[in-house]
Amino acid sequence: MVLSEGRGGTIASSHSNAVAPDQRNMSLAERYAATRRLSEKLAEPLSEADATIQSMPDASPAKWHLAHTTWFFETFLLRDSLPGYRLHDERWPFLFNSYYEAEGARIARKDRGLIARPSLDEVHDWREAVDEAIRPLLDDPAHADLIELGIAHEQQHQELLLTDIKHAFFKNPLGPAMWRGRHAHEDEQAGGVGLADGPDWHQHPGGIALIGHQEGGFAFDNEGPAHRVLLEPFALRGTLVTNGEWDGFIADGGYRTASLWLSDAWDWVRRCNIEAPLYWRDGEHFTHCGWEERDPDAPVTHISYYEADAFASWAGMRLPTEFEWEAIARGQDSPGHPADGGNQLDEAAPPLPRGGHDLFGDCWQFTRSAYLPYPRFAPAEGAVGEYNGKFMAGQWVLKGASCTTVRGHSRPSYRNFFYPQQRWQFTGLRLARDV
Template sequence: MQSTISSQIGLLENYRNVRAQTQFLCDPLEIEDFVVQPVMDVSPLKWHLGHTTWFFETFILKPNVSGYQEFHPKYPLLFNSYYISAGERWSRENRGQLTRPTVKEVFEYRSYVNDEMEKFLTGAVPEEIASVAVLGLNHEQQHQELFLYDIKRILGDNPLHPPYRTDKRNFQDIEVKRNWLNVDEGIYDVGYQGNDFHFDNEEGRHKVFLHNYKIASQLVTNGEYLEFIKDGGYTNHMLWLSEAWDWVNENKIKAPRYWSQEDGGAWWNYTLHGFEPIELHDPLCHISYYEADAFAKWKGFRLPTEQEWEVACNTFSPEVSKKVNFVEENNFRPIQTDDHSFFGNVWEWTASPYAPYPYYNPPEGALGEYNGKFMVNQMVLRGGSFGTARNHLRSTYRNFFHPHLRWMFSGIRLAKHI
C-alpha cells in the first residue's frame, strides 16, 4: 500500500482537510443528534468521531511518539470497532447506551489528537508510517459517508422529519435518455495496478474472461421503480430470491427505504433536506440487493457483475468528470447528470459476492483485519455516492454490504446478455 502524498507538507494538509470535512458534516447538528442509536447498524454520531480519532491515536501516535500520553485509558475500549488484535471492544449494539463520554468530551478528544498529529506530521515521517496515516484518512472518509447514512436514519425515522440541511435545490432537473453501452467479448484485466493509495481488497490484479454484454448508460430512476411498485413488484414471488421473499414478507417491505405514500396518492420520501415529493427523474436510492435483483428481473434484465462494471467504467468513463455528484458538491442527494454516472450519486449493486481476488494478501497485524475478515455473505457495490469524497474513489474500489441492508446510498444499474 503506497501513499499518494509526495511530501510531509502534503500529508499534513491532507490530514487537516479530511478532519475539517468531518467538522463540516457536524456543523448543522444539535447536540442531541450525536447520541442516538436506533438500531445496531447505526452508530451514535459521537462514536464515529471517537473511532476515527482512536485510529490515529492507536496506529500512529502510541507506537511512534516517545512518551505519548493517551487522552483517556478507557477510550480504546469504547472506540475500537472490530480490530481484535488491537484489544477489547465495547459491543456494537450497545454503543448508544453510553451517555459518557459526553459529546463535548469526544470533541476534546479529537482536538487533543489533532494537536498531537499536527506535531507528528510536521516532522519527518517514514514512508511506512505515512502509508498508515493515509489509510487513516481514507478510513475517516469512509466514516464521513457512514455518518451521513446514520444521521439520515436518525432524522428520517423521526415523525417530525427534520432536515439535516436546509439548502435549496440548486441544480437543474433534467431527464436523460438511457441507452445501452456495448462491451465486446474478451479477456480483461481487473483489480488495482499502480503505486497510489488503494485498499488491500483491490489487490491482486488478474485476468477475467467476459462474454459480450450491454450495460445501461444511466442509473435506474425513482420513476422507473415506481412503475415496479404499481405493477405489484413487491407481491410477485416469482421475481424474488427465496431468502429475499422471506425478507419482504417478514419486514412488510412495500417500497424503498424512506418512501411513503400519502393516503394512497402522491409518493414522498425523506431526504437530507427533509420530507419531499419524489423527483421521478432522480436516481433511485436506498435499495437492498434483494430489491435490486427483483427489479432487474421484472425489467427482463440483470445486475452486472463487479468485473463487468469495472471494465465498462474503464471503457466509457476512464476519468472522473466534473459533472459527478460527490459530497464536495454539497447536494446531499442523488441527482440526474448527463454523463454515464459510473462515479458518484449512488453505490451500484453488482451480482458479485464479496470474495478475495487471486493473490490477495492482507497485511499483517491489526490492519490486516480491515477488509479480509468480511469476505463472506456480502455483495459488492461499485462507484461511490453523493456522500463519497471525490479523491476517495477509483474504478477498482470495492464496497460491500449484506444483501438486506439499504440505509446506505445504494441504487441500480442494469445489464443484459447479448
Template structure:
C-alpha cells in the same frame, strides 16, 4: 510516497470535513442509535480519532500520553487484535463521554499528529497516515448516511441540510453500451492509494453483454411498484421474498405514501419523489427483483469495471451480482490492520461506484464497497445489463 505539506494538508482537511458534517446537528442528535447498523455521530467522531491514536501515535510518537484510557474500549470498532470493546448495539448507550470531551479528544490527537509529522518521515508511518485519512473518509460517508437514518426515523422528520444535492438528475439519453467478449484486466493498476481488496490485478473472461449508461430512475421504479412487483414472489430470491414478507416492504427506504402520492425523506426534509432522479436506498434483494421484472440482470463487478469508462458513475452505490471475495493472490496486512477488509469477505455483495455521500478524493474505478443483501440505508441504486 514522501511527506509533503499537501499530505499533511490532506489530513487536516479531512479532519475538518468530518466536523463540518456534524455542524447542522443538535447536541441531542449526537448519541442516537436507532438500529445496530447505524452508529451515533459522536461515536464516528471518536472512532476516527482513536484510529490515529492507536495505530500511529501510540507506536510512533515518543512519550505520547493517551488522552483517556477508556477510549480504546469505547471507540474500537471490530479490531480483535487491539482488545475488548463496547458491543456495537450499545454505542447509543454512551451518554458519556460528552460530545465536548470527544471534540477535545479530536483536537488533542490532531495536534499530536501535526507535531509527529513535523519530525518524522518514516515510510511505514506515511503509509499508515494515508490509510488513516481514507479510513476517516469512509466514516464521513457512513456518518452522513447514519445521520439521515437517525433524522429520517425521527417522527418529526426534521431537515438536516438543504445544500446537499441528494437527487442528481442524469440528463443524457438512455443507451445500451455493448462490450465484446474477451479478456479484461481487473483491479487497481496505479501507484495511487487503494485498499488491499482492490489488489491482485488479474484477468477475467467476459461473455458479450450490454450495459445501460443510466441508473434506474424513481419513475421506472415506481412502475415496478405499480405493477405489483413487491407481491410477485417469482421475481425474488427465496431469502428476498422472506425479507419482503417479514418486514412488509412495499417501497424503497424513506418512501411514504401520503394520500395516494409518494414522498420521501431527504436531507432537506420530506418532499415529493423526484421521478427523474435515480432511485436510491434499495436492497440487493430489490435491485435483483427489479432486474428480473425488466427481463434483465445486474452487472457483475467485473462487467461494471470493464465498462465504467462508457457511463458517468458516482451518484449512487451500484449493486452488482458479485459476491465479495478476494482477488487472486490477495494478501492481507499483518497485525490489526489485516482485519480491515479480509475478515468481511463472506455473505456480502459488491457495490461499485460511489454516491452523493462519498467524500472527494476517495473513490475510483477499482473501489470495492460491500454490504449485506438486506441493507439499504446507504445511497444504493442500480443499472441494468442485458
C-alpha cells in the same frame, strides 16, 4: 457558502457549487487536515442529543464516528510511533474500537448509542489534541502508508455519519431536517429514461480484462491483487434506474410477485412487509432536508440487493458483475483522478442524487458479485489486517460512489460491500444485459 450558528446550530443556506481542492496537488499533511475539517463540518448542525442517538444496530452515532476515527489515528499511529505518547484517556479505546480483535475488548456495536459520556465537546477536544500530536508524523515517509489509510478510513466514516444520521432523523416522527435548502445541482437532474431504449448503453465485446487496482496511489487491500478475468460480450446501461421506473415496478405488483425474487429475498419481503424503497411514502421521500417531493427522474436509492435483483428480473435484464462494471469504468473515469467528476460530496452540504451519465456518484450500484478475495489476496500483518479481509463472506459488491461519498475517494477498482438486506446507504442499480 455554508453559514453556521456554531456547534449544534443549524445550517442555514443551501450548498454552493464549490469543488473541493484537487488533492493531487495537496501534501499528505494538507489532505489530513482537510479530511479532519470536513468531519467537523458535517457534524456542525447536530446537537449533543442528535450526535448521540443510534437508530439501529447497523448505524452508529455521529459522536461515535468522530471518536472512532480519532481512536484509529491515536491507536495505529501515535501510540505505536510517537515516543512517550500517552493516550488521551485510557478508558476510551473500549468505547471507540470498532471490530479489531487484536485491540481487545470493546462495547457491543448495538450499544454505541448508550455512550452519553464523553460529551461531544470532549470528543472534539480529543480530536484537536490528536491532530496536534500527529503533526511531527505527517511529513515522515515512514508513516505515509498508515496516514493514507487513516484518511481513507475517515472518509468512509464521513459517508456513514451522513447515512446514519439520516436514518435516525427518519425514525423521528417529526421528520427533522439536518439542513435547510436543496442541493445546488438539483436543476441538473436527468430526464426519464426508458428501460429498453435508454439514450446509451456501454457496449463491451468481451475478452480478457485486467481487474483490480493497477494505478499508483492509495487503494484498500481488497482491491488487489490485479488479476485477469474472462468477460462474455455485454452491455451496461448508461443511466441509473429512476424513481419513476421503480414506481412502474411497484404498480405492476413487483413486491407481490414471488417469481421475481430469490427465495431468501421473498422471505425478507413478507417477513418485513417491504413494499417500497426505504424512506418512501406517497409521492415523497425523506432526505437530509426532511420530507420532500420525490422526483421521478432522479435515481432510485436506498434499495437492498434483494430489491435490485428483483427489479432486474422484472425488467428482463440482470445486474452486472463487478468485473463488467469495472471494465466499463476504466474508460469513463478522469485520468489520474478517478471519480472526480461525479455527484459526490465536496463540502458539508445536503447530499441529493441528481442523475446523469456518470458512473461515479449519485448512488452505490449493486453488482451480482459476491464479496470474495481476489486470487493471491493476503491481508496485511497486525491489527490493520482486519480492515477488510475478515468480512469476505455473505455480502455483495457495490461499485461507483454515492452523493455522500467524498469527492475523489472512489476509483474503478473500489469495492464497497453490504449484506443483501441492507439499504440505509445510498444504494441503487444500473442494469446490464448480455449481447
